[in-house]
Amino acid sequence: MQIRIPAVYMRGGSSKAVFFHQNHLPNDEEIRDQVILAAYGSPDPNRRQIDGMGGAVSTTSKVAIISPCKNPDFDVNYTFGQVAIDKPMIDYQGNCGNISSAVGPFAVDEGLVNAEEPITKVRIYQTNTKKLIVAEVPVKDGRHQIE
Known part of the structure; x- marks a missing residue:
């Protein structure tokens, strides 16, 4: 069975991630992780x-x-997960600075914050580390600008 779940594939620094709105994923964490693993093609014994x-x-x-x-x-909550390639596992223990750099632009583009030109400040609560991240996102015409 296939179901549609909106997602955005974004680059942050030298990394890439699939970004999901939490409300688009199942509430049950085990089922949520199964959905995420399937989206990634994990686990794959051939890596x-x-x-x-x-x-x-x-x-x-x-x-x-x-x-x-x-x-x-x-403004937003951000949970980071490292998806295992060959195991049915997602590690939610840490954070990734590269992906953190894409959270502000995602929040602007997805309408989770009011976009203000020329810079929108996004206050991000990193749920894994329980820390504040402040992103200053360049904005034009309501969307983040790629430098």
Whole structure:
């Protein structure tokens, strides 16, 4: 069975990730992880991830789960996951600075924050590390600008 789940494939620094809105994923964490693993083509005993979006290396097997933040001190929540290539596992223990750099632009483009020209400040709550990340996103015509 196939179901459609909106997602955005973004580069952040030297890494790439599939970005999901949390509300587009199942609430049950086990089922959510099964969906994410399937999107990446993991696990793949041949370590190629041909059946999914994964690129068969750790820098292209990352996931970002984003949601609006209910805490007024932050704009969005960001959960990072490192998707295993050959195991049915997603590691949510750490963070990736490269993917963190794409969260602000994602939040702007997806309408999770009010875009203000020329710079939109996005206050990101990194749920894995419980830290604040402040992104300053160049904006023009309501969208982030690629430098």
